[in-house]
Amino acid sequence: NAGVTQTPKFQVLKTGQSMTLQCAQDMNHEYMSWYRQDPGMGLRLIHYSVGAGITDQGEVPNGYNVSRSTTEDFPLRLLSAAPSQTSVYFCASSSPTGLNGYTFGSGTRLTVV
């Protein structure tokens, strides 16, 4: 049972490039979300999904797109990378009741130069 798998673990982009961060879970969780973590800021929600075909914005959505075509996958797309998007990105999944809490992926460390 892999849990939540994020790829890649590290990435360096040039300003203006685009890329997709992948996230997959094998726990059949309805809820999935993307957070970014910056020093001194805790974790901030970028986008979330409550099921296949349903997504919504979180606290810091600008510059990011998401889609949820299947229960298992929830990719995060950076449309035109900016240095302000340098961060560590975490994907998480949860059942609606949350009795087992959130499960996080191992994170993607992204640097935009």
Place this chain on the structure above:
Amino acid sequence: GIQVEQSPPDLILQEGANSTLRCNFSDSVNNLQWFHQNPWGQLINLFYIPSGTKQNGRLSATTVATERYSLLYISSSQTTDSGVYFCAVPPLRSGGSNYKLTFGKGTLLTVNP
């Protein structure tokens, strides 16, 4: 939105000492989660605790929802307890559903041998 404050921001202990971490939140919540982020960046769910007290080994957590706070107790601390401890709550009027969480800024715990 709901505000989450954690204290203290930093804590240094000698191995074997006990500690209490606090999480205050600005409004009534239906659940609360505690997470540990180890020095390698991995986020682990410790407790899902809407109210009352739960224990898991040397760690226990208590949430008093009516007074809007939660406490995380670490007894007989070990160097492996080092890392950042976060608490997180769902949005107001979500019925406790976990589709998104608001995180505190965390408590950085260092346990020295």
